[in-house]
Amino acid sequence: MQISSRFSVAVHVLSLLAMYQPTDAPLTSxxxxxxxxxxxxxxxxxxxxxxxxxxxxxxxxAGGxxxxxxxAIISLLDVYRAVEVVEAGRLFGMSEKPNPACTVGRYIQSALDVTLQRAQTALEQELAGVSLQQVTVDIAAKAAVGAG
Amino acid sequence: MQISSRFSVAVHVLSLLAMYQPTDAPLTSxxxxxxxxxxxxxxxxxxxxxxxxxxxxxxxxAGGxxxxxxxAIISLLDVYRAVEVVEAGRLFGMSEKPNPACTVGRYIQSALDVTLQRAQTALEQELAGVSLQQVTVDIAAKAAVGAG
DNA sequence: GCTTATTGTAACAATAGCGGTTACAGTAGG
DNA sequence: CCTACTGTAACCGCTATTGTTACAATAAGC
Structure with missing residues (x-):
């Protein structure tokens, strides 16, 4: 199942705020x-x-x-965390209660946990490495090319 | 939203198959x-x-x-892909149709896409780096400690 | 060949989260 | 005081998931 679009919408909204010019019409919801x-x-x-x-x-x-x-100091990971896309450390769903009478059932969760945590952390570190500013600069650059 | 538990169940099932001994009772569903x-x-x-x-x-x-x-040559990424946890390249949901009349709306998707792809790839590469064998070895090790 | 245990699959219910919508009370600028 | 906007609750429809029952198809083993 996909990660909620709340995250990309949040980045979109923050980009609007970051690129807002005082001469623009007020940014209402x-x-x-x-x-x-x-x-x-x-x-x-x-x-x-x-x-x-x-x-x-x-x-x-009308406060704005x-x-x-x-x-520059807002990372996409900050945004990702803010919209609570997933409970911290729980990107991967696990079957709740494997049978402890079976060796595999008893140890599968802890055996998998390290790997799944690492995978989740790898994803989050990529988000941590990109700032809102980088996104808006990219948008502005594409807009300049698109307009010219 | 969480990634479906199908993935961890699939790893569980494959671990059972990998650790199966001919003296065990047949592994039926x-x-x-x-x-x-x-x-x-x-x-x-x-x-x-x-x-x-x-x-x-x-x-x-009764075929088995x-x-x-x-x-050793089954990676967790193979499993992840097999159970179709997410459509390839689409881990992050995006709002479908931002307004092209707005600069941000027009370019936000392509501006975000590279980052989201990288994040998804980073997650998948972690899974690619772990084999089913590593999981079963880990389970066996924990079982030995737990039993001893 | 029969029997029997097992798989493959359809169908359905219950649950949960999400995006969208309406409605309305609360609030601060002007 | 007005007015426009925010904050929030409530509800709908949709989708995906997990669990369940039911049953036809299949092949192993006698």
């Missing part, structure tokens, strides 16, 4: 939803998770939404 | 289900996928089930 092409409530739910993780500040009413850190 | 602690049909479904991937040979009726390769 409705406008963000227009860019992602979804419902504003979906955006607000994700903003709530990003806020809880301390990545953004959201002021109710802001990043709390420079895009 | 019912006995395997007893070790995993699930329903025999669940095992047969997974065996069907492993068979389709060429990892096992299953003979109907066998690995087609040495455990």
């Amino acid at each position: 409705e406008r963000m939803a227009g860019s992602v092409n979804t419902n504003p409530v979906v955006i607000r739910r994700i903003l709530g998770q990003l806020k809880k993780a301390g990545l953004v500040e959201v002021r109710p009413a 939404t802001f990043l709390t850190r420079q895009p | 019912e006995r395997m289900a007893g070790s995993v602690n699930t329903n025999p049909v669940v095992i047969r479904r997974i065996l069907g996928q492993l068979k389709k991937a060429g990892l096992v040979e299953v003979r109907p009726a 089930t066998f690995l087609t390769r040495q455990p």
Whole structure:
């Protein structure tokens, strides 16, 4: 099963915030939803998770939404963790209760655990190595090429 | 969302097959289900996928089930792919149709794609680096310690 | 050849998470 | 005080998963 699209939507939303210019129209959840092409409530739910993780500040009413850190020091792993795509350390599902009367059943979980943890960590380290700034720079570069 | 437990069940089943001794009682889907602690049909479904991937040979009726390769040359990535945990190259879900009228919406997918692919590949390479044999050796070692 | 245990598969239920939607109370700018 | 926006609850429909029952097809062993 796929990892929830919440993660890519969150990166999208943060990119909008990072690239926001004061001359632009205010970035409401409705406008963000227009860019992602979804419902504003979906955006607000994700903003709530990003806020809880301390990545953004959201002021109710006409207060606006802001990043709390420079895009260069927000990693994609921060975002991944913020939207709680999976419970920490539990990317792989395991059958809950193998039969302890069988040697394989008794030890399979601990035998697999190290490998699955390493695999999960390898994935997360790739995300840790990319910043929000790198994403927005890439978007800007592609836009420049696309426009020229 | 978690990766389906089919994968860990498949590794469990293959471990049973790899550690099978001719003096043991035959490894039917019912006995395997007893070790995993699930329903025999669940095992047969997974065996069907492993068979389709060429990892096992299953003979109907009282024919028995066998690995087609040495455990040393079956990687956990082979198993992962066999049970089709995710469509190839699509571990991360993306929102389908961001708004192309917005710069971010237009380029976010291609900007993210390289990173997400790398993250997925990093996970898969960890699985590729571990063989079924390593798993069964680990199980046997833990069993020896646990028994002694 | 028969018997019998086993596989292969279809069908169905229950569960869970997700994305989407409506509705509405709370809140702060202006 | 108005107004626009956020925060959140509640609900729907969809999909994937796991577990279960049922049964036809199959081949091993006598």
